[in-house]
Structure formats: C-alpha cells, structure tokens
Amino acid sequence: MTDLIEYGFDPGYYENELKDAPAGAVPARVTSVHRARFGVVSGAGEGFAQLKGSAYRDQHSSLYPTVGDYVLFRPSPGGDGQILRTLPRKSLFARANGFGPRGTQAVAANVDYAFIVTSLNRDFNARRLERYLSQTLESGATPVIVLTKADLCENPAEYIREAETVARGAAIHVISAHTGAGLEELAPYMKPGVTLALLGMSGVGKSSLLNALADEDLMRVNETRAVDSAKGRHTTTHRQLLRLPCGALIIDTPGMREFGVWDAEAGVCEAFGDIEALAASCRFSNCRHEREPGCAVRAALENGALDAGRFRSYMALRDQARATARVKRQREGKR
Ligand SMILES: Nc1nc2c(ncn2[C@@H]2O[C@H](COP(=O)(O)OP(=O)(O)OP(=O)(O)O)[C@@H](O)[C@H]2O)c(=O)[nH]1
Ligand SMILES: [Mg+2]
Ligand SMILES: [Zn+2]
Numbered sequence: 001m002t003d004l005i006e007y008g009f010d011p012g013y014y015e016n017e018l019k020d021a022p023a024g025a026v027p028a029r030v031t032s033v034h035r036a037r038f039g040v041v042s043g044a045g046e047g048f049a050q051l052k053g054s055a056y057r058d059q060h061s062s063l064y065p066t067v068g069d070y071v072l073f074r075p076s077p078g079g080d081g082q083i084l085r086t087l088p089r090k091s092l093f094a095r096a097n098g099f100g101p102r103g104t105q106a107v108a109a110n111v112d113y114a115f116i117v118t119s120l121n122r123d124f125n126a127r128r129l130e131r132y133l134s135q136t137l138e139s140g141a142t143p144v145i146v147l148t149k150a151d152l153c154e155n156p157a158e159y160i161r162e163a164e165t166v167a168r169g170a171a172i173h174v175i176s177a178h179t180g181a182g183l184e185e186l187a188p189y190m191k192p193g194v195t196l197a198l199l200g201m202s203g204v205g206k207s208s209l210l211n212a213l214a215d216e217d218l219m220r221v222n223e224t225r226a227v228d229s230a231k232g233r234h235t236t237t238h239r240q241l242l243r244l245p246c247g248a249l250i251i252d253t254p255g256m257r258e259f260g261v262w263d264a265e266a267g268v269c270e271a272f273g274d275i276e277a278l279a280a281s282c283r284f285s286n287c288r289h290e291r292e293p294g295c296a297v298r299a300a301l302e303n304g305a306l307d308a309g310r311f312r313s314y315m316a317l318r319d320q321a322r323a324t325a326r327v328k329r330q331r332e333g334k335r
Contacts, residue, residue, distance in 0.1 A: 028073035066106035091140030117200030120153035192247025202255030
C-alpha cells in the first residue's frame with residue numbers, strides 16, 4: 001500500500017472533491033505523461049492510466065493531466081486504470097508551444113518550489129534567468145535560483161551579483177553536483193511531501209542535481225567528452241516525478257533551447273515591479289516609454305537610476321506578452 005500523502009496529497013484541501021467522487025474512484029498523482037498513457041501513483045501503488053474520453057472531450061486542454069497533477073482515478077486490476085477528472089491545481093507551470101491549437105503546454109502542476117537551474121559558465125544569461133523567473137512567479141510556485149557547476153567556476157561572485165540584479169527576492173544558491181558543495185543549502189526545501197521542479201536549459205545539470213540530492217543515480221546524465229559540456233545534447237526526454245529518499249517529490253524536466261513566454265503579463269509586472277512603479281508616474285497613463293513627453297521611465301534611464309539592459313528585457317517581454325495576447329484574442333474571436 002502506498003500512502004498518497006507521501007506523494008504530497010492533502011486530503012483536507014480536496015475534501016469536497018473526494019466526497020463527490022464516483023464510486024470506485026480514488027485520488028492519484030500523475031508521475032509521467034506518455035502519448036496516450038499516464039504513469040500514476042495511488043493507494044494501490046504505481047500503475048498506468050488512460051483518460052476517460054467522455055470526461056475530457058469537452059474540456060479545455062489546460063485540464064488535461066500533466067506531471068504533478070492530482071486526479072480522480074479508477075484502478076483496474078491487471079490493466080490500465082482510468083483518469084476520471086483532474087483535481088484543481090495549486091500551481092501550474094506552462095510554456096508556450098508555438099501558436100498551435102493548444103497554445104500552451106502544461107509542464108508541471110502543484111509545484112511548491114521551482115528550482116531555476118543555470119550553470120556558472122559562458123551559458124549563464126541573466127535575461128534568460130529573468131524570463132524563467134517571470135514565468136515561475138506567474139505559475140504560483142516559489143522560484144529558487146540554483147547556480148550549478150561551481151567546481152568549474154573561478155569567479156562565482158560575479159555571477160551571483162548578476163543573478164541578484166534580476167532575482168526579485170528569490171533565494172540564490174551556488175552548488176556543484178559533482179563535489180556536493182552547497183547541497184546542504186537546499187536541505188530546507190527538501191521536506192517530506194513538498195514538490196520541487198527542476199527547470200532550465202538543456203545541459204545545465206538538472207538531472208545531475210537530482211541524482212546528487214537523491215544520493216543515487218535515478219536519472220540518466222549526459223556524458224560527453226567536454227568537461228564543460230554546456231552544449232550537451234538533450235538527455236532527459238520525459239518529464240518525470242520521483243520521490244526522493246528524504247520524502248520530497250521532484251519533477252525533472254527536459255531542458256529546452258528557448259523559453260517561450262505566453263500570457264506572461266501578470267508575471268512581467270511582478271518581476272519588473274520597479275519599472276511598473278516608475279511607469280505609474282509617467283505623464284500619460286498609456287505611455288509606451290518610447291518618445292512621450294514626461295516619461296518617468298526614460299528619465300530614470302537617462303539619470304542612470306534604471307539599468308538599460310533591464311529596461312530592454314522588460315520591453316521585450318512586454319511586447320512578446322502583448323503579441324501572444326493578440327494572437328490568443330484573434331483565435332478566441334474565431335471560435
Ligand atoms: N563539472 C560539473 N559538471 C556537471 C555538474 N552538474 C552537471 N554536470 C555535467 O553537465 C552535463 C549535463 O548534465 P545533465 O545533468 O545531464 O543536464 P540536464 O540539465 O539534466 O540536461 P537535459 O536533461 O538535457 O535537460 C553532464 O556532462 C554532467 O556531468 C557539476 O556540478 N559540475
Ligand atoms: Mg536531464
Ligand atoms: Zn513612460
């Protein structure tokens with residue numbers, strides 16, 4: 001018997017859903033997503049499930065189960081069980097999926113802490129970090145910045161300083177999965193029933209970190225000749241939720257090449273609170289901070305109070321968010 005509470009389930013939070021559950025249905029958590037099948041864990045242990053078609057046909061695609069979701073599940077002896085319903089999410093991390101019919105892809109649900117993983121080498125990019133942060137703030141999870149491969153880096157302080165300029169209060173930790181340095185700093189997050197997700201570009205060392213935290217090789221790691229394999233090929237191909245020996249749940253994700261921004265306006269505002277605050281004193285309420293007279297943002301740029309790079313990434317994010325919102329509106333208008 002598996003106790004789903006060990007997989008982060010909070011029966012109190014879902015009291016009403018459980019009360020109204022159809023006969024034979026039990027709560028389960030989605031641990032992996034395959035083409036038409038879902039890996040699940042429930043009181044009956046680990047197994048597979050398929051969607052109850054009639055229950056999902058008319059629903060918005062965002063309710064399709066993703067890794068980390070809690071679902072109502074009907075086990076079936078000796079075969080795939082059935083997922084009857086996705087339970088409400090406490091957080092949802094989604095990323096842009098081009099402008100296809102689905103729009104976004106749900107990456108991970110019910111995440112408490114999102115570890116935004118970046119390596120301390122030439123691939124370090126503060127703007128990218130900023131985008132991950134913005135997306136995480138929007139998801140409802142708490143972002144934690146993890147700078148990896150400390151053993152390869154001679155000047156971590158420089159990177160930390162740069163990360164601090166975009167962190168917006170998120171904790172920053174410097175670790176090495178190879179030497180174990182800094183891992184003790186992550187211990188406070190690694191509590192039984194707490195769900196963590198590893199996010200970041202391919203090759204930054206997410207799976208290596210997972211293995212180091214688990215103290216065993218649960219995930220395959222990219223082994224290339226280069227010592228500093230920032231340009232490694234994708235190694236992790238599936239999102240996967242695992243339970244660590246310490247009792248924390250952890251979702252490993254395949255790194256991507258670029259990180260889409262979808263509907264991030266809310267996240268943008270939070271991550272760029274300082275710029276939004278400045279904008280509040282622009283003469284025109286709809287100021288685009290381009291050439292308008294009485295623009296407080298431009299003034300701050302000119303007197304050096306606002307960093308030009310930070311302003312550029314704010315504008316880039318804002319434009320992207322507006323463009324995607326426009327596409328979405330058009331699509332909704334056509335329905
Ligand atoms: N020197 C050093 N190398 C590391 C460290 N962590 C990871 N690496 C190396 O970096 C490469 C990529 O590591 P992975 O853990 O596979 O990276 P990943 O982020 O899981 O990549 P994807 O699964 O493709 O998203 C491997 O060659 C690791 O050995 C570290 O702390 N120090
Ligand atoms: Mg990996
Ligand atoms: Zn302005």
